[in-house]
Amino acid sequence: MAEQYILIAAQELRAYALRMIEGVGVTPPQAALLADSLLEANLRGVDSHGMQLLNFYIEHMQMKCMDLTATGSVVSESGGTMLYDGGNGIGQVVSDLCCDHVIRLAQANGMALVSVRNSNHFGAAAYWAQKIARAGLIGMAFCNASPLAPPWQGKEPRLGTNPICMAMPGAPETGWLLDMATTTVAMGKIFKAYFSGEPAIPTGWAFDADGVQTTDTAKAFKGMPMPLGGYKGYGLAMMVEILVSVLSGGAMSTEVGGVRIRTRPMAYGHAFIGIDVARFMPLDEFAQRMEHLVGMMKSSQPAPGFDEVLVAGEPEWRSKRKRLVDGIPLSKGVWAELEKTARLVNVTPPVVQEISL
Amino acid sequence: MAEQYILIAAQELRAYALRMIEGVGVTPPQAALLADSLLEANLRGVDSHGMQLLNFYIEHMQMKCMDLTATGSVVSESGGTMLYDGGNGIGQVVSDLCCDHVIRLAQANGMALVSVRNSNHFGAAAYWAQKIARAGLIGMAFCNASPLAPPWQGKEPRLGTNPICMAMPGAPETGWLLDMATTTVAMGKIFKAYFSGEPAIPTGWAFDADGVQTTDTAKAFKGMPMPLGGYKGYGLAMMVEILVSVLSGGAMSTEVGGVRIRTRPMAYGHAFIGIDVARFMPLDEFAQRMEHLVGMMKSSQPAPGFDEVLVAGEPEWRSKRKRLVDGIPLSKGVWAELEKTARLVNVTPPVVQEISL
Numbered sequence: 001m002a003e004q005y006i007l008i009a010a011q012e013l014r015a016y017a018l019r020m021i022e023g024v025g026v027t028p029p030q031a032a033l034l035a036d037s038l039l040e041a042n043l044r045g046v047d048s049h050g051m052q053l054l055n056f057y058i059e060h061m062q063m064k065c066m067d068l069t070a071t072g073s074v075v076s077e078s079g080g081t082m083l084y085d086g087g088n089g090i091g092q093v094v095s096d097l098c099c100d101h102v103i104r105l106a107q108a109n110g111m112a113l114v115s116v117r118n119s120n121h122f123g124a125a126a127y128w129a130q131k132i133a134r135a136g137l138i139g140m141a142f143c144n145a146s147p148l149a150p151p152w153q154g155k156e157p158r159l160g161t162n163p164i165c166m167a168m169p170g171a172p173e174t175g176w177l178l179d180m181a182t183t184t185v186a187m188g189k190i191f192k193a194y195f196s197g198e199p200a201i202p203t204g205w206a207f208d209a210d211g212v213q214t215t216d217t218a219k220a221f222k223g224m225p226m227p228l229g230g231y232k233g234y235g236l237a238m239m240v241e242i243l244v245s246v247l248s249g250g251a252m253s254t255e256v257g258g259v260r261i262r263t264r265p266m267a268y269g270h271a272f273i274g275i276d277v278a279r280f281m282p283l284d285e286f287a288q289r290m291e292h293l294v295g296m297m298k299s300s301q302p303a304p305g306f307d308e309v310l311v312a313g314e315p316e317w318r319s320k321r322k323r324l325v326d327g328i329p330l331s332k333g334v335w336a337e338l339e340k341t342a343r344l345v346n347v348t349p350p351v352v353q354e355i356s357l
Numbered sequence: 358m359a360e361q362y363i364l365i366a367a368q369e370l371r372a373y374a375l376r377m378i379e380g381v382g383v384t385p386p387q388a389a390l391l392a393d394s395l396l397e398a399n400l401r402g403v404d405s406h407g408m409q410l411l412n413f414y415i416e417h418m419q420m421k422c423m424d425l426t427a428t429g430s431v432v433s434e435s436g437g438t439m440l441y442d443g444g445n446g447i448g449q450v451v452s453d454l455c456c457d458h459v460i461r462l463a464q465a466n467g468m469a470l471v472s473v474r475n476s477n478h479f480g481a482a483a484y485w486a487q488k489i490a491r492a493g494l495i496g497m498a499f500c501n502a503s504p505l506a507p508p509w510q511g512k513e514p515r516l517g518t519n520p521i522c523m524a525m526p527g528a529p530e531t532g533w534l535l536d537m538a539t540t541t542v543a544m545g546k547i548f549k550a551y552f553s554g555e556p557a558i559p560t561g562w563a564f565d566a567d568g569v570q571t572t573d574t575a576k577a578f579k580g581m582p583m584p585l586g587g588y589k590g591y592g593l594a595m596m597v598e599i600l601v602s603v604l605s606g607g608a609m610s611t612e613v614g615g616v617r618i619r620t621r622p623m624a625y626g627h628a629f630i631g632i633d634v635a636r637f638m639p640l641d642e643f644a645q646r647m648e649h650l651v652g653m654m655k656s657s658q659p660a661p662g663f664d665e666v667l668v669a670g671e672p673e674w675r676s677k678r679k680r681l682v683d684g685i686p687l688s689k690g691v692w693a694e695l696e697k698t699a700r701l702v703n704v705t706p707p708v709v710q711e712i713s714l
Contacts, residue, residue: 079467080437081636109466110436113632138599154657154666166596176599178592203560204586211660229561229586235535235669236593238650239523242495242533246646247637253653275470279438280604289603293595296610300511303568309511312592 005329006352013328014039016342016350017051023345024061025068026090034092037123042328045319046179048188049124052334055341056259057090057121062344065257065265066090066120071097075249080109083248086119088265095122095141096131098272103135106274115243116270117250121145121259125165126179126316132274133172136283140273141165142240144251146258146266149183150224152231155211157224158253161186162240169277170287176294177313182236183225194221204229244269329357362686363709370685371396373699373707374408380702381418382425383447391449394480399685402676403536405545406481409691412698413616414447414478419701422614422622423447423477428454437466440605443476445622452479452498453488455629460492463631472600473627474607478502478616482522483536483673489631490529493640497630498522499597501608503615503623506540507581509588512568514581515610518543519597526634527644533651534670539593540582551578561586601626686714 008016014035021031034057042050060066070089074082082101086094098114105112122128125141132139145160161181168175184204193201194217206220207213214220227233245252251267258266277286298309330338332354339349365373371392378388391414399407417423427446431439439458443451455471462469479485482498489496502517518538525532541561550558551574563577564570571577584590602609608624615623634643655666687695689711696706 076636078636079465079633081467081633083637108436109468110438111468111470113468115637138604150660151654151657151666151668153660153663154654155660156657158654158657164593164596166599168599176595178596180589180592184586184589207660211658212662228589229541231669232537232541232585235537236521238533238654238669239521239535241650242523242525242647246643246650247495247632247634249638249646252646252650275604276436276438277604279433279435280440280472281606286603289606289609290599293598293603293609297508297511297515297595300508300513300515301568303507303510303512303564305569306510309508311508312588312595 003357004332005355005357006332006335007327007329007355008350008352009327010039010043010324012350013042013051016347017054019347020054020058020342020345023347024058026061030090030093033096034090037092037127040127041124042330043320043323044124044126044316045323046124046126046316047330047334048186051330051338053121053123053259055337058341058345059262060120060259060266063262065262072116072119074101077105080105080112082112082114084114084116086116088118088120091120091122091268091270094119095128095270095272098270099128099131102272102274103132103137106137106276107135110279111275112273113243114272115248116272117245117248117267118265119268119270120266121268122270124179125163126167126177128272129165129167129179130172130177132272133167133169135274136169136276136278138169138275138277139167139172142244142271144241144244144256144269146256146261147254148187148225149227149234149237150207150211152227152234155207159227159234159237159241160256161225162237164236164240168290170283170290174317175290175313176311177316182228182233182240184228184233185225187225190217190220190225193217243271247271329355360714361689362712362714363689363692364684364686364712365707365709366684367396367400367681369707370399370408373704374411376704377411377415377699377702380704381415383418387447387450390453391447394449394484397484398481399687400677400680401481401483401673402680403481403483403673404687404691405543408687408695410478410480410616412694415698415702416619417477417616417623420619422619429473429476431458434462437462437469439469439471441471441473443473445475445477448477448479448625448627451476452485452627452629455627456485456488459629459631460489460494463494463633464492467636468632469630471629472605473629474602474605475622476625476627477623478625479627481536482520483524483534485629486522486524486536487529487534489629490524490526492631493526493633493635495526495632495634496524496529499601499628501598501601501613501626503613503618504611505544505582506584506591506594507564507568509584509591512564516584516591516594516598517613518582519594521593521597525647527640527647531674532647532670533668534673539585539590539597541585541590542582544582547574547577547582550574600628604628686712
């Protein structure tokens with residue numbers, strides 16, 4: 001079944017987003033940061049974290065759930081550690097400042113951790129880990145999110161998709177880059193299967209509403225996403241929750257709001273880690289060793305049904321190269337939502353081409 | 358089918374292990390460290406990392422694959438970072454020293470990372486994360502291992518079970534404690550299903566020898582363990598490999614030996630992280646917040662078929678409380694192997710009780 005999309009050039013999509021974000025009252029430099037972080041996700045093919053988030057962000061901004069003027073403040077700084085209060089500012093604005101802090105602290109102390117409370121959705125974690133990596137550090141980024149997944153053996157939602165992300169210096173734009181939710185899949189994939197009329201989803205994706213594992217798409221749609229691989233994904237989600245919320249003094253588990261909850265601040269927590277590889281070996285040598293490791297993975301014969309072995313990040317770089325040239329396809333559903341959002345802020349959408357994919 | 362076990366008191370098992378370890382030429386304090394780390398795994402019910410490892414360790418020691426006199430050396434120390442060369446010493450001896458370093462460096466710098474090359478098997482990662490946690494820090498421990506799992510879409514083994522481990526200050530002996538391989542299960546579980554005559558294993562555990570997913574126990578036995586949840590577990594295993602081997606300058610992927618490879622040093626890498634929570638908030642407050650988070654998980658109604666919601670570490674503390682009182686059951690197969698090892702070092706095994714479980 002061919003799905004209907006629109007196709008738009010990256011720069012045109014960025015300009016459209018900028019007009020909307022500035023239209024709701026965000027200053028131009030902060031609007032540019034927000035637009036860039038979402039555009040990068042679309043370019044990388046991670047559309048769940050691309051411009052479709054604007055609909056939620058702008059709603060939060062209009063409902064005054066998010067403080068457009070806040071940039072947060074340092075609560076404490078000590079050695080390689082910092083506690084930061086986001087002051088309910090735009091997630092990307094807070095994260096950009098905190099990544100600058102983690103870079104500075106890691107360069108001064110060898111490694112650093114900034115734990116952040118009272119922030120908002122920061123887009124894709126990769127954008128921030130890459131920012132840290134471009135400074136010559138191993139960059140890591142974590143955040144919590146609306147509670148959707150149950151604890152293992154439980155039937156009530158308690159933990160978000162709580163991603164783990166790591167980017168490498170030397171090749172932050174082309175190299176190994178991990179950015180993964182600690183649920184097997186995001187709830188969006190289950191929604192997509194449901195709306196596409198697929199009767200079954202793979203084992204391990206979801207529970208029904210009673211907390212029983214299911215492959216029935218309709219039951220999963222009303223149910224909950226499963227922690228990655230079962231109880232281990234639950235443990236990883238807790239690891240993230242500890243770094244971003246227990247340590248930050250912020251909202252945790254069911255205290256957290258969400259991008260789809262329009263009545264209160266998201267109160268998300270973040271954590272950023274930087275590791276100065278030059279303290280271990282010259283950066284060039286580290287980059288060569290990374291290349292060697294990646295080469296060892298790719299030297300494996302492909303399994304039946306596959307042409308090649310990939311490493312984390314590779315599908316996204318391929319998408320980016322292609323979409324920079326060919327433009328970005330957005331589903332007509334997402335585009336229609338963006339048009340609604342544009343009307344709210346008196347912005348005229350650009351004329352776009354329709355395509356089938 | 359009742360399995361046959363022997364039952365032995367913890368202190369008696371420790372004394373037996375000590376005689377064997379000293380019998381192969383390890384000094385008493387180092388032998389005590391080694392025995393304690395393995396005993397703790399047995400007490401916690403993690404028998405795969407308990408005394409059964411002694412058979413492999415002592416073989417490596419007798420084959421001179423491991424240097425019994427080496428304790429390793431600091432290659433470089435800078436801010437909160439350290440590069441350590443294990444000098445092919447006993448993994449537990451090297452790890453104990455490196456945990457002391459990470460504690461010292463984290464207390465001085467807020468957080469610290471020690472990356473270690475040229476070491477040997479360090480037992481269960483939890484033992485080291487707990488040691489760091491007892492100093493009032495969040496403790497993390499990682500290591501690589503013999504390549505068993507293929508990269509995603511590949512059919513040749515390239516990555517070990519590469520565990521991720523995190524322990525909490527305030528309650529390192531009773532609280533939340535994550536210690537998980539980044540494969541769905543350890544190869545030992547597949548072996549156990551095979552030797553118990555179970556025809557099928559769960560989906561997601563294994564590939565056959567061609568790299569095709571299988572639930573056929575016999576095919577899995579000749580095959581490979583699957584990364585946790587598929588490509589995400591592959592990403593997590595790489596994350597660990599980067600921290601322990603790319604950053605340490607040590608052996609990576611297929612360059613690594615293994616406990617079951619008797620002809621060369623294991624060349625394992627480790628990484629230890631300490632985070633000084635007192636830089637973020639008083640330790641008591643942190644411990645209360647952890648308790649609050651754990652309570653939020655346990656407040657969920659149990660899913661059908663379960664009586665309660667557990668958190669990571671809980672099954673192991675229950676095992677420890679029970680085994681400290683009732684004694685430690687070891688399978689007769691493992692006990693027979695230990696008897697063989699004891700003969701090699703002229704130690705007489707203790708008389709033990711046989712039981713069915």
